[in-house]
Amino acid sequence: MAFNIYDLTSFTQSIDKALYSVLPPFWAVATEMLIIGVAILAFYAVVGLYLVYAERKVCAFMQNRVGPNRVGPYGFFQTIADLIKLLFKELVHIKSADQLLFNLAPFIVICASFLAIAAIPFAKGLHAIDLNIGIFYVIAVSSTGVIGILLAGWSSNNKYSLIGAMRSGAQIVSYELSVGLSLITMVILSGSMQLSVIVENQANGWYIFKGHLPAIISFLVFLVASTAETNRGPFDLAEAESELTAGFHTEYSGIRFAFFFLAEYMNMFIVASIAATVFWGGWMPLHIGGWAAFNHIMDFIPPFIWYIGKTAVVIWIMMWFKWTFPRLRIDQLLSLEWKYLLPINLVNVLLMAFIVLMGWHF
Amino acid sequence: MTEKLIQEDIEHEEYTINMGPQHPSTHGVLRLVVSLKGEIVERVEPHCGYIHRGIEKMCEKLTYPQIIHLTDRLDYLSAHMNNHAVCLCVENALEIEVPERVRYIRTIMDELARIASHELWWCSFGMDLGGLTCFFYGLRDREKILDIFEETCGARLLLSYNTPGGVMYDLHPDFQKRVKEFIVYFRKKIKEYDDLLTGNVIMQQRTKGIGFLSKEDAISYGVTGPSGRGSGFSCDVRKHRPYGMYHKTDFKEILRYEGDTFARYIVRMDEMRESMNIIEQLIDNLPEGDFAVKMKPIIRLPEGEYYQSIEAARGEFGVYIISDGNKTPVRVKFRSPNFCNLSALDLISRKQKIADLVAIGGSLDYVIPDIDR
Amino acid sequence: MNNEELKNRVLTLVPESIITENKQFLTVIVPPDKLHKLAEELRYSEDTVFDYLFCLSGVDLKDTLMVVYHLTSTVYYHDIVLKVNTTDRINPQFDTVSDIWRTADFNEREVYDFFGIKFNNHPDMRRIFLDETTIKGFPFRKDYVDKNIIER
Numbered sequence: 001m002a003f004n005i006y007d008l009t010s011f012t013q014s015i016d017k018a019l020y021s022v023l024p025p026f027w028a029v030a031t032e033m034l035i036i037g038v039a040i041l042a043f044y045a046v047v048g049l050y051l052v053y054a055e056r057k058v059c060a061f062m063q064n065r066v067g068p069n070r071v072g073p074y075g076f077f078q079t080i081a082d083l084i085k086l087l088f089k090e091l092v093h094i095k096s097a098d099q100l101l102f103n104l105a106p107f108i109v110i111c112a113s114f115l116a117i118a119a120i121p122f123a124k125g126l127h128a129i130d131l132n133i134g135i136f137y138v139i140a141v142s143s144t145g146v147i148g149i150l151l152a153g154w155s156s157n158n159k160y161s162l163i164g165a166m167r168s169g170a171q172i173v174s175y176e177l178s179v180g181l182s183l184i185t186m187v188i189l190s191g192s193m194q195l196s197v198i199v200e201n202q203a204n205g206w207y208i209f210k211g212h213l214p215a216i217i218s219f220l221v222f223l224v225a226s227t228a229e230t231n232r233g234p235f236d237l238a239e240a241e242s243e244l245t246a247g248f249h250t251e252y253s254g255i256r257f258a259f260f261f262l263a264e265y266m267n268m269f270i271v272a273s274i275a276a277t278v279f280w281g282g283w284m285p286l287h288i289g290g291w292a293a294f295n296h297i298m299d300f301i302p303p304f305i306w307y308i309g310k311t312a313v314v315i316w317i318m319m320w321f322k323w324t325f326p327r328l329r330i331d332q333l334l335s336l337e338w339k340y341l342l343p344i345n346l347v348n349v350l351l352m353a354f355i356v357l358m359g360w361h362f
Numbered sequence: 363m364t365e366k367l368i369q370e371d372i373e374h375e376e377y378t379i380n381m382g383p384q385h386p387s388t389h390g391v392l393r394l395v396v397s398l399k400g401e402i403v404e405r406v407e408p409h410c411g412y413i414h415r416g417i418e419k420m421c422e423k424l425t426y427p428q429i430i431h432l433t434d435r436l437d438y439l440s441a442h443m444n445n446h447a448v449c450l451c452v453e454n455a456l457e458i459e460v461p462e463r464v465r466y467i468r469t470i471m472d473e474l475a476r477i478a479s480h481e482l483w484w485c486s487f488g489m490d491l492g493g494l495t496c497f498f499y500g501l502r503d504r505e506k507i508l509d510i511f512e513e514t515c516g517a518r519l520l521l522s523y524n525t526p527g528g529v530m531y532d533l534h535p536d537f538q539k540r541v542k543e544f545i546v547y548f549r550k551k552i553k554e555y556d557d558l559l560t561g562n563v564i565m566q567q568r569t570k571g572i573g574f575l576s577k578e579d580a581i582s583y584g585v586t587g588p589s590g591r592g593s594g595f596s597c598d599v600r601k602h603r604p605y606g607m608y609h610k611t612d613f614k615e616i617l618r619y620e621g622d623t624f625a626r627y628i629v630r631m632d633e634m635r636e637s638m639n640i641i642e643q644l645i646d647n648l649p650e651g652d653f654a655v656k657m658k659p660i661i662r663l664p665e666g667e668y669y670q671s672i673e674a675a676r677g678e679f680g681v682y683i684i685s686d687g688n689k690t691p692v693r694v695k696f697r698s699p700n701f702c703n704l705s706a707l708d709l710i711s712r713k714q715k716i717a718d719l720v721a722i723g724g725s726l727d728y729v730i731p732d733i734d735r
Numbered sequence: 736m737n738n739e740e741l742k743n744r745v746l747t748l749v750p751e752s753i754i755t756e757n758k759q760f761l762t763v764i765v766p767p768d769k770l771h772k773l774a775e776e777l778r779y780s781e782d783t784v785f786d787y788l789f790c791l792s793g794v795d796l797k798d799t800l801m802v803v804y805h806l807t808s809t810v811y812y813h814d815i816v817l818k819v820n821t822t823d824r825i826n827p828q829f830d831t832v833s834d835i836w837r838t839a840d841f842n843e844r845e846v847y848d849f850f851g852i853k854f855n856n857h858p859d860m861r862r863i864f865l866d867e868t869t870i871k872g873f874p875f876r877k878d879y880v881d882k883n884i885i886e887r
Contacts, residue, residue: 410863410864411863411864414864414865418875419874419875579837581786581787581809582786582836582837582838583837583838584788584789584836595809596809597787597809602812666757667757667762668759669759669760669790669805671789678789680790680805682790682792682803682805684794692794692796693792693794693795695790695792697789697790701842701845702838702841704841705837705838705840705841734864
């Protein structure tokens with residue numbers, strides 16, 4: 001099994017061949033799916049936990065304090081301790097809640113984000129499902145998360161949860177439009193919805209540089225809209241503690257609450273990785289045309305590290321403006337989308353189409 | 363016909379929510395019963411009394427120096443100013459002239475307490491709006507003032523530094539140096555506060571035009587302090603009935619006329635700067651002298667009624683003492699600025715959205731122990 | 736207006752009032768039935784304009800219950816103090832001034848809560864701080880007895 005860190009295709013192919021040679025085809029495919037499922041599950045859990053830790057450290061840094069520093073070196077095991085605590089918490093049984101939907105809602109939210117991770121290219125060859133409608137698939141499945149939120153609010157049988165869930169649902173559905181339109185702008189530039197093709201096309205320059213003005217506008221709109229999609233940052237009215245309605249996850253306790261919490265961080269991760277893939281080149285290193293020595297150094301860093309690095313920068317930006325800005329009110333939030341972002345997006349799509357037709361991109 | 367009535371009934375159905383005694387945004391134990399129609403607030407009814415301690419009744423059994431320690435616990439963020447009011451009332455009743463050094467010390471400590479109080483207001487206002495970082499920045503700077511207090515008085519918040527006739531101890535030798543350092547430091551930091559919150563578009567959208575209080579209503583409801591001055595009501599006791607060293611210092615009374623939440627916000631930010639100006643004028647010219655006048659061991663006020671008001675951080679704080687010549691008063695009444703400010707909450711929150719109620723409450727800046735006494 | 740002119744003004748409006756003067760304020764003791772009329776006159780007439788009621792207190796002198804109103808003008812900066820008292824300790828009543836100065840709304844509720852003085856025509860006459868189920872009397876009265884109070 002050749003393990004080339006720059007091109008994991010050979011590694012995955014060799015596992016594939018080994019399985020096919022040992023097992024009948026059906027069982028080989030099933031085993032592959034199992035391996036991928038477990039790998040993504042492990043990735044999901046670990047990244048989710050450590051994003052929470054990262055948020056706490058970043059927040060502390062912005063607020064002129066230290067953050068967790070007791071449990072483990074630099075507080076590294078703080079989230080593990082929190083997870084163990086949540087596992088032991090009593091699952092408060094709500095008599096008047098709709099039992100099936102109440103228990104189902106966290107799972108739907110997790111499944112939606114899980115499905116989306118499957119389609120993202122982590123490195124060359126490390127791509128679970130390479131659909132030819134990649135972007136479309138990712139947007140579509142991440143929208144199904146809103147079902148989980150509405151179910152949570154409805155089945156809690158609590159008027160404040162319902163109000164919070166409806167607000168959250170309205171917010172997510174509105175900002176879907178902006179997310180979709182800004183990604184469509186980049187699809188126009190790339191000519192394909194397949195995520196691996198999009199990344200390959202950025203080998204000689206990331207789309208944000210290739211598509212100059214409309215790509216930059218698209219990136220900024222995507223950043224704002226996806227923060228609102230994931231109920232984060234200045235758009236977290238639906239779950240803010242200092243507002244009146246306590247949000248759709250009031251009645252959840254223990255591990256079920258942990259699912260919502262984890263799903264929120266993983267949604268942030270997914271959105272950041274889509275931004276990194278579509279705008280910043282995915283696992284492609286930074287190449288500046290003509291500087292051969294520079295490009296050679298950049299090539300030295302493995303693609304997986306590039307991918308994680310870019311995603312981390314986008315996540316840092318999202319955390320930065322969560323901890324700086326005050327919250328928007330729900331009507332201001334919706335008017336931002338419908339009156340400002342949507343028109344900007346539509347004009348931007350036209351602009352990008354015009355530039356592609358004219359050949360004025362790099 | 364009946365269907366139409368039922369339909370109207372459902373549309374006009376008001377439902378009541380409770381922002382209960384424990385809530386992150388009510389800044390203390392206050393219960394607000396809010397009647398809503400959809401998102402719009404129809405009526406807000408405050409239920410006070412959760413922290414009523416009967417301070418006024420307790421004062422009827424205590425001697426005058428002992429009353430001072432109870433006044434700390436009214437509006438604890440302007441603790442020094444409350445003490446100052448009682449001392450002035452007693453000293454005017456006994457017709458005692460305090461040394462000039464005492465007046466300087468009391469004024470400087472008042473203004474430092476005012477800055478600390480407004481900083482804590484800024485922290486919690488930012489936090490209520492959702493900008494959680496503001497909380498930490500304000501508290502970090504407030505610690506510097508509290509360190510100055512601790513060096514001189516031994517206490518950080520409930521100072522009990524004033525006593526009838528003067529102050530309890532002389533200033534710490536490092537006091538002047540530390541106050542000057544603080545002023546230099548804070549002038550830089552207040553620019554940071556402006557960058558973080560004042561200039562922010564989101565914050566301005568959430569505060570401009572929200573919670574309008576007209577000048578006539580402010581006078582009628584007795585809303586004083588920065589909340590009243592944000593509506594154009596010129597009520598600064600330091601200007602109209604000067605005490606301490608205020609008649610010898612040059613400072614502006616900050617008035618704004620828009621009457622909304624943003625105006626009240628700007629008044630407080632500007633007041634912090636004015637307080638620094640006042641301190642700068644006084645800190646270099648501290649006269650030498652006694653820090654207290656020798657008083658009799660048992661203070662008896664002559665028979666009669668005495669009133670003294672001062673400008674606390676939140677409005678006009680008044681002390682009304684009725685004495686019959688004994689060592690304990692017959693009746694002590696504290697005119698509480700927060701009580702009158704709270705009575706205007708119902709008026710200014712009508713027809714606003716529920717999410718704005720938190721911003722309006724933060725801009726009125728009430729401290730519950732002062733309401734309940 | 737200075738104190739002399741105010742004194743004359745009040746005496747023309749309510750001849751039965753008793754006026755005293757100390758170093759700080761001009762004090763007018765008004766009969767309870769004339770309170771509302773005098774208050775309205777002082778508030779709305781052009782040359783007095785007492786528009787700011789800054790302190791409303793209830794007082795229990797041993798045999799009389801009294802309410803004290805401290806008024807000032809934001810136009811002329813003169814002050815006056817109005818007092819009404821009654822010897823009726825079983826059902827003391829005065830007229831409300833909350834229609835003239837809105838700040839009296841909460842303050843009169845406080846006076847009722849602590850002293851038991853009811854105000855006629857008040858929009859919402861009920862206790863404000865204390866809980867009806869636990870405190871049965873009016874605590875700030877001098878003759879209030881409660882076994883939980885520890886005397887020094």
